Amino acid sequence: MPVTSDRAFFADLGDRWLERGRKRLQSADLTPHAEIFGVVEEMADGIARISGLPDVRLNEQLRFEGGETGLALTLDADSISAVLLDDAVRIEAGMRVSGTGEVVRVPVGEGLLGRVVDPLGRPLDDGPPIAETDTLPVERPAPAIIERDLVSSPVETGVLVVDALFALGRGQRELIIGDRATGKTSVALDAIINQKHSDMVCVYVAVGQRASAIDRAIEAVRTHGAPERCIFVVASAAEASGLQWLAPFAGFTMAEYFRDKGQHALIVIDDLTRHAATHRELALLTREPPGREAYPGDIFYLHARLLERAARLSPELGGGSLTALPIAETDAGNLSAYIPTNLISITDGQIVLDSRLFAANQRPAVDVGLSVSRVGGKAQKRALRQVSGRIRLDYAQFLELEMFTRLGGVSDPRFKATLTRGERIRAVLAQTRFSPMRQADQVALLAALNAGVLDAIEPEAIAALRPRIGSVLDASADDLVAAIEDNEKLDDAALERLVDLVRSLTGTGHG
Template identity: 70%
Template sequence: MTEAGDDTWLARNRATLARLQFAPQARSVGRVEHVADGIALVSGLPEVRLNELLRFETGQLGFALTLDVEAIGVVLLDQSESICAGARVSGTGEVVRTPVGQGLLGRVVDPLGRPLDRDEALGETVFMPVERAAPAIIERDPVSEPLATGILLIDALFAIGRGQRELIIGDRATGKTSIAVDTIVNQKDSDVICVYVAIGQRATAVQRVIDAVRRHGAPERCVFVVAPAAAPAGLQWIAPFAGMTIAEYFRDQGRHALLVIDDLTRHAATHRELALLTREPPGREAYPGDIFYLHARLLERAAKLSGELGGGSVTALPIAETDAGNLSAYIPTNLISITDGQIVLDAGLFAANQRPAVDVGLSVSRVGGKAQTAALRHASGRLRLDYSQFQELEMFTRFGGITDARISAQIVRGQRIRALIRQARFAPLPESVEVALLGALADGLFDALPPACIATARERLLAGAISGDEAAAVRARLDGIVQDLTREAGHRPSDGASAP
C-alpha cells in the first residue's frame, strides 16, 4: 500500500518537472554608491525607468526620481538606517502602487496602504498605481452639482461643485484645515466618500482632525492617508498621489469623492528637498522647474466624469500656506493658476474673531452659481456686493462721524451680514436653513434685531430643525423666532421692511 502511494507521488512530481521550462535568466543587480537624507545613489542598473520601484537587499523600497549617466537617484520609502554603501539593489519592473477599495473606509493608513490605526489587516482591496493619467476632456462633464460645505459664507458666495478644484489658502493658523474638516463633517448625511491626506503635519494635529471627524462626522465613509513630519520624504512625496488614486477608485464606480490635501506647501518643500539632494537645477525660490507640472498633473485628475463613464466625481480641496499674506509667492501663484478658484483666509479677520476668516474680496469660485441650487443662488443675491461695500465704508468711517442716513443704513446692514456669516466649527447648516437665513436678511427681517441676537436666532432655528424641512417652513419658524427675540430685546417687532 505504501509502495503504491510512493509511486503515485513520484509520477505526479515527475509530471510537474516535465512541464517546467528551465532556461537561463538575466537579472540586473546594482549597488548603492551613497546613501544619506533619504536618497540613495545607485549604479549598475541601466535598464531602470523613471519612477520605477526598486527593492534593496534589506527589504526597503524606493523609486527612481532621477536618471543620470553614472547613477540613479532613488528616493527611499522606508527608513534608511540598514542601507549602506555597497548594498545590492534590483529593479522590480513596477511603479509605486497603493491599495484601494472598500476595505480602506474608516482606516488610517500611510501612502503605501500600511495600517497606522490598529494591527488589523485591511479588508477587500486591490492595488493601483499612485500616478495615473487625468481624464481626457471628452471624458468629463461640466461641474454643475453642488458639494455643500455647510458653511453659509462659502455655500452662498463661493459655491463648490462636485468635480471642482478649490484652493484653500492663507497664513499659518487662520483656519484653513478647519474649513476642510467642516466640509468633511457636513458629508455625514450625503453620499460623498472623503479622503483626507496629511503631508508633513505634526502627529498631534493629525490626531485632532481624525478625532473631530470621528466625533462629528461619518468616519466609516472616510479614509485618512497620513505621512507625518517624521515620515521619510519619499512617503510625503507620494502621499497626495496615493490619496488621489484612492479617491479615483470610488469615482470610477460612479460614486462621488472629496479629497482634502493638507497641505501642498509642505509637499512643494519636500519636492524641493528631494530635487536639491538629487542635484536637479534650482529655479525660482530654489524650487525645481517641474514643480508646476508636479501639482498640475496631480490636480488635473480631479474631475466630474461623463454619464457614459458612470458620472462619478473627485472634488479636490488642496490647502496652501502663505507667508504674511503674500499671494504672489511662487507656490501660491502656481496653485491659483491650476485650480478653479480659491478661498483666501485673512489673519486680520481671524484675529478679530471673525470665523471663518474668509477674505470676500480676494476669494473666488470660477464655477460659482453654476454649482448652486436655484433657491440658494436666488437667496444669496447681492450679499457679496453689500458686504464688500460695507467693509469699505467701515474703513473710511473710522476717522469721523457718519452724517449721511444712507451710509448709516449700509453700515447697520453690514453689521448684520457680518453677524450672520460668523459660524462656529462643527455646526454645519442644512441648505434649507441657509436659504431661510439669507432670505430673511434680504427681506430686512434682522434689521430691528441687535447683531448680537442673530447668532441666538440661528441657534434656536437649528435646535428645532427637522431633516427634510422645506425652506418655506424653516423661514416661517425663523420669523417667529426673530419676533420673540425682538420683544425680548425690548424692540418693536420688525415689519419685514428692508433697510433703506
C-alpha cells in the same frame, strides 16, 4: 540484540534521508537564471545613489537587499537617484538593489474606509490588516476633456460664507489659502464633516504636518462626522521625504477608485506648500537645477498633473466625481509668491483666509474680496442663489464704508443703515467650527437678513439664533425644506414664510 536493532534503525534512517535528497534534487530547477541588480554607491539624506540597473524606468519601484523600497526619481547617464520610502537606517553602500518592473501601486477599495494608512496603504491605526480588493498605480492620467461633464451639482460644505458666496461644485478644484494658523484646515474639515449625511466619500491627506495636528484633525472627524466613509492618508513631518512626496498621489488614487465606480469623492490635501518644499528638497539632493525660489522647473507640472485628476466624469463613464480642496500656506498674506500663484492658476478658484480677520475673531476668516469660485456658482441650489445674490456686494460696500468711518461718526441715515446691515452680514457669516448648517437653514437665515428682520437685534444675538432655525423649520415648514433640498425655486410666498419663521425666533414681531 540491541546493537543489531540500532544498526537497522540508522540504516533505515539513512535510506529515507537519501530518498528525500534524491526527490529534492529531481524537483530542483537547475536551469540558469539571469538576475539584474545594482549596487548602492552612496546613501545620505534619504537619497540612495545606485549604479547598474540599466533598464530601470523613471518612477519605478526598487527593492533593496533588506526588503526596503525606494522610487527611481532621476536617471543619470551612469547612476540612479532613488528616494527611500522606508527607514533608511539599515541601507548602506555596497547593498544590492533590484528593480521590480512596476511603478508604485497602492491598495484601493472599500476596505480602506474608516482607516488611517500611510501613502503605501499600510495601516497606522490599531485595526486589522487592510482587506484590499485591488491595487492601482499612484500616477494615473487625468481624464480627457471628452471624458468630463459639466459641474452642475453642489458640494455642500455647511459653511455659510462658502456655500452662499463661493459655492463649490462636484468635480471642482478649490484652493484654500492663507497664512499659518488662520483656520484653513478647519474649513476643509467642516466640509468633510458636513458629508455625514451625503453620499460623498472623503479622503484627508496630511503632508508634512505635526503628528499632534493630524491626530486632532482625525479626532474631529471621528467625533463630528462619519469616519466610516473617510480615508486618512498620513505622511507626517517625521516620515521619510519619499512618503511625503508620494502622499497626495496615493490619496488621489484611493479617491479615484470611488469616482470611477460612479460614486462621488472629496479629497483634502493638507498641504501642498509642504509638498512643494519636499519636492524642492528632493530635487536639490538629486542635483536638479534650481529655478525661481530654488524650486525645480517641474514644480508647476507636478501639481498640475495632480490636481487635473479632479473631475466630474461623463454619464457614459458613470457620472462619478472627484472634488479637490488643496490647502496652501502664504507668508504675510503674500499671494504673489511662486507656489501660491502656481496653485491659483491651476485651480478653479480660491478661498482666501486673512490673518487680520482671524485676529479680530471673525471665524471663518474668509476674505470675501480676494476669494472667488469660478465654477461652483453654476451648481448652487436655486433657493440659495435667490437669497445670496446681493450679500457679497452689500458686504463689500460695508467694509469700505467702515474703513472711512473709523475716524468719525456718521450722521447720514443711509450710511447708518448700510453699517447696520453690514454688521449683521458679518455676524451671519461668522460660524463656529464643527457646526455645519444645512442649506435650508442657510436659505432661511439669509432670507431674514435680506428682509431686514435681523436689523432689529444685536449682532451678538445672531449666534444664539442660528442653531434654533433647524428645529423650527422641521416643525413648521418641512415642505419648504424638501423643496430646497430638491433644488426648487421658491416663490415670494415661500420666502415670506421662511422670513416669518425666523422673525418668530427673534421676538421682534411684524414691523
